[in-house]
Amino acid sequence: WWHLKTGEIIWNTHSIPRVDLFSYTTHHHAWIPHEWLAQWTLYGAWHAAGFSGIMLWMWLAATLLFVGVYTLCALYSGNAKVAFLGGLLIWFFSTVGLAPRPQLLGYALLTLELLLIHLARTGNPRWFLALPPLFALWVNVHGSFFLGMAVLGIFVACSLRDFSTTLLVNAPWTGESKKWLWIAATLSLGALFLNPVGWRQVLYPLDLFFSQPLNLGSVEEWQPPRFGSDPRAMGLLLVTGCLLVLPIIRQRAWRLDETLLLTVGFGLSVPHVRMLFLFGLLAAPLLCRQLANNWDTYNFSRDRVIPNAILAVAACAVMFFAFPSGQRLEQEARRAGPARAIEFIRHTGLTGNMLNEYTEGGYLIWWLPEHPVFVDGRADIFQWTGVMQEFGAWALLETDPAILLNKYNISFCLLPRQAPMAHVFPYLPGWRRAYVDDRSVIFTRGTGS
Numbered sequence: 064w065w066h067l068k069t070g071e072i073i074w075n076t077h078s079i080p081r082v083d084l085f086s087y088t089t090h091h092h093a094w095i096p097h098e099w100l101a102q103w104t105l106y107g108a109w110h111a112a113g114f115s116g117i118m119l120w121m122w123l124a125a126t127l128l129f130v131g132v133y134t135l136c137a138l139y140s141g142n143a144k145v146a147f148l149g150g151l152l153i154w155f156f157s158t159v160g161l162a163p164r165p166q167l168l169g170y171a172l173l174t175l176e177l178l179l180i181h182l183a184r185t186g187n188p189r190w191f192l193a194l195p196p197l198f199a200l201w202v203n204v205h206g207s208f209f210l211g212m213a214v215l216g217i218f219v220a221c222s223l224r225d226f227s228t229t230l231l232v233n234a235p236w237t238g239e240s241k242k243w244l245w246i247a248a249t250l251s252l253g254a255l256f257l258n259p260v261g262w263r264q265v266l267y268p269l270d271l272f273f274s275q276p277l278n279l280g281s282v283e284e285w286q287p288p289r290f291g292s293d294p295r296a297m298g299l300l301l302v303t304g305c306l307l308v309l310p311i312i313r314q315r316a317w318r319l320d321e322t323l324l325l326t327v328g329f330g331l332s333v334p335h336v337r338m339l340f341l342f343g344l345l346a347a348p349l350l351c352r353q354l355a356n357n358w359d360t361y362n363f364s365r366d367r368v369i370p371n372a373i374l375a376v377a378a379c380a381v382m383f384f385a386f387p388s389g390q391r392l393e394q395e396a397r398r399a400g401p402a403r404a405i406e407f408i409r410h411t412g413l414t415g416n417m418l419n420e421y422t423e424g425g426y427l428i429w430w431l432p433e434h435p436v437f438v439d440g441r442a443d444i445f446q447w448t449g450v451m452q453e454f455g456a457w458a459l460l461e462t463d464p465a466i467l468l469n470k471y472n473i474s475f476c477l478l479p480r481q482a483p484m485a486h487v488f489p490y491l492p493g494w495r496r497a498y499v500d501d502r503s504v505i506f507t508r509g510t511g512s
Contacts, residue, residue, distance in 0.1 A: 064425035064426050064428055064429035064430070065085060065424070065425040065428045065429070065439055065440060065441060066098065066101070066102045066105055066164065066165065066425075067102070067105055067106055067109060067117075067429055068085065068428045068429050068432070069096065069098075069099065069102045069106075070102035070103045070104070070105050070106025070107070070109075071106045071109075071110075072084065073099060073102065073103045073106070074103060074106050074107065074110060079096050079099045079259045080094065080096060081093060081094060081095075081096060081259070081260065082094055083441075083444050085424075085428045085435060085436055085439060085441075086424075086435050086436045086437060086438065086439065086445075086450075087416060087435040087436075087437070087471075088437055088438065088445070088448070088450045088471060089444055089445065089448045089450060090448075092444055092447065092448050094441070094443075094444050095260055095263055095264055095267050095443070096259065096260070096264075097202075097203075097205075097206050097258075097260075097264050097267050098165040098203075098204065098205055098206070099203060099259065100200070100203040100204050101165030101168050101169075101204045101205060102165065104120065104168075105117065105120055105163060105165075108120035112389070113389045113392075113393070114389050114392035114393050114396060115386075115387075115388070115389040115392060117163050117392075118163075118386070118387065118392055120163055121161075121162065121163040121167065124163075124167040124168055124171060125157075125161060125167060127171045128153070128157070128167060128170055128171040128174060129150055129153060129154060129157075131171060131174035131175060131178065132149060132150060132153040132174050132344060132347055132348075133146050133147070133149060133150040134146075134178065135149075135174060135177055135178050135181065135347075135348050136148075136149030136150065136347055136348045136351040137351075137361075138178070138181055138182075138185075139181055139348040139351065139352055140348065140351035140352045140354070140355040141355055141360065142351065142354075142355040142356075142358060142360050142361065143360075143361035144358045144359065144360070144361060145351045145354050145355050145357065145358050146351055148347075148350070148351060148354065149347035149348060149350065149351040150347075152302070152343055152346065152347045152350065153343045153344055153347050155295065155298060155343065156295055156298065156299075156339045156340055156342060156343025156344075157170075157340050157343060158295070159284070159295055159336060159337065159339045159340055160284065160337060160340050165204060165205045166205055166207065166340070168204050168205060169201070169204055169205030169206070169207035169208070170207060170340060170341070170344055172197060172200070172201045172204065172205075172207070172208075172211065173207060173210060173211050173214070173341075173344060174344060175197060176194065176197060176211050176214060176215070177214070177344075177348070179191070179193050179194060179197070180194075180214075180215075180218055183240065183243065183244070184218075184236075184240055188237075188239050188240040188242070188243040188244070189243060191240075191243040191244050191246070191247035192243065192246075192247055192250075194215065194247040194248075194250075194251045195247060195250035195251045195253070195254040196254070197211075197251075198211065198212070198251040198254045198255055199254035199255075199257045202254070202255045202257065202258050202264065202265065203257075203258050203259075206267055206268045206271065207341075208255065208268075209268035209269070210268075210327075210341060212251070212252070212255070213327060214324065214327075215248055215251060216248075217320055217323045217324060217327070218244065218320060219244060219245065219248050220323075221233055221236075221319050221320045221323070222236040222240075222241045222244055222245075227316070228316065229316065230316055230317060231316055231317050231318075231319055231322065232316040232317070232318055232319065233318070233319040233320070234318065234320075270443070271443065275442065275443055275446050277442065277446050277451050277452065277455065278442035278443060278446055278451075279335075281442070281451075281455065282442060283336075284335075284336060284337040285335050285336075285337060286335070286336055287333065287334050287335070287336065288332065288333070288336040288339060289336075293336070295336075295339050296336075296339070299329070299332055299333075299339060299342060302342075302346050302350060303325065303329050303346070305350060305353070306321075306325055306346065306349055306350060306353065309353040309354075310353070313353075321349050321352075324345045324349070325345065325346060325349060327345065328341055328342035328344075328345040328346055329342060397430075399426065400423055400426035400427070400430065401423060401426070401427075401477060401479075401502060401503040402430070403500050403502070403503070404477055404498060404500065404502070404503035404504075404505055405427070405430055405431050407497075407498045407505065408431065408434070408475075408477070408505070409431075411497075413474070413475050413497075413505075413507065414474065415472070415473075415474025415475065415508075416435075416437070416471055416472050416473050416474050417434045417435075417436065417437060417473070417474070417475055417476070417477060418437045418468070418471070418473045418475075418476040418477070418478075419436050419437050419438065419439075419476075419477050419478070420458075420477070420478055420479055420482060421438050421439070421440070421454065421458075422440070422479075423477070423479070424436045424437070424438050424439025424440060425439045425440045427439070427477075437450075437454070437471070437473075438450060438451065438454050453467055453470075454467070457484070458482070458483065458484060459483070460483055460484070460487065464484065464487060464488075464491060465491065468491075468508075473508065474507065474508055475497070475505055475506065475507040475508065476488065476494075476505065476506045476507075477503060477504075477505050478503065478504055478505075478506070479502065479503060479504075480499065480500075480501065480502060480503055480504045485504050485506075488506040493508055493509050494506050494507070494508060494509075495507060495509070
């Protein structure tokens with residue numbers, strides 16, 4: 064929701080916010096809008112067609128990603144049939160983050176990068192020159208551009224020297240391919256600085272991984288996969304095992320670039336469930352190449368044009384008639400947060416500083432913009448300002464609740480009904496319960512019933 068609100072600000076003001084505009088606790092602290100372009104397109108979709116526009120935005124981004132991965136798998140393996148398995152594989156792992164968020168565009172751009180590298184390496188090396196414009200766009204869309212630079216760095220490193228051993232082989236690069244790769248890599252690095260913040264935006268992903276421990280430690284999608292219950296976690300082990308065992312069974316050496324890509328994908332996915340998306344994207348073409356000879360290759364002369372056309376039309380018809388209405392989508396969106404509590408706040412005219420739950424901050428930014436939030440999903444800025452540390456200790460009952468309430472002069476608190484602090488407030492002097500439903504509860508200072 065805060066992505067959508069940021070996009071609205073950019074759309075209406077024609078400027079990119081560089082300070083916090085949504086909370087009162089950070090005192091307009093400097094902020095890095097590292098996803099501003101994706102947020103602008105997201106709001107543009109909403110502006111054009113409301114919640115149906117957002118759904119269409121997600122559908123288009125996901126389609127671009129899945130078709131791109133299928134194309135990459137087909138070209139990389141040389142087998143259009145086996146590539147279908149690659150498409151299913153990326154869909155399976157993408158379900159960990161398949162939502163209208165900037166990362167969808169980021170991973171679509173990563174797929175395009177891999178496609179360009181493959182086309183340049185196997186065909187015309189001048190395809191590499193498409194990489195700098197790609198990164199100039201990517202750095203303004205999503206922080207995954209840093210992963211894209213890591214992937215590019217792997218191919219640059221592998222181009223330095225070719226060798227062959229029993230277990231590992233590094234295929235040689237032609238002089239022309241190597242030259243254009245290095246030129247493109249240098250220009251791509253420079254293209255990263257075509258952003259509104261400069262070097263801080265380029266280094267933001269490093270700040271996330273090395274300077275935001277609370278973000279990585281408390282946000283669920285940054286936690287390790289649950290290997291006992293999450294089928295995607297088991298899929299991670301199964302696919303990795305196949306990629307390690309198949310070359311041994313077939314008495315083939317591992318390719319250095321593929322080994323490094325698999326290592327990056329697996330190494331990031333084990334500690335962070337969010338990165339299973341990345342693993343699926345990197346692993347799909349590698350697995351398809353290993354299985355390319357297990358299914359007859361594509362033969363154009365055997366195509367059944369009329370049955371295929373009927374299936375394509377039927378699929379489009381199903382998508383059209385199954386597409387949810389804007390009214391239904393809005394109802395679902397409202398049910399995703401404390402909608403009735405917000406109506407109470409507006410009806411009663413509650414004023415003053417509001418304290419809210421971390422997970423509901425983004426929802427309140429969009430649906431209750433007249434009340435700045437205490438904290439929201441932008442964990443980075445709240446960690447930089449120390450608010451996240453204070454709120455975490457407060458929410459887990461590790462400090463005297465009154466200290467934080469008094470420091471920020473809180474007038475009312477909107478909390479999930481089952482939050483630990485919701486059971487403590489009735490015992491705090493000067494606080495009363497003013498509202499409660501099956502989802503939310505509101506406590507006010509000195510008033511209520």
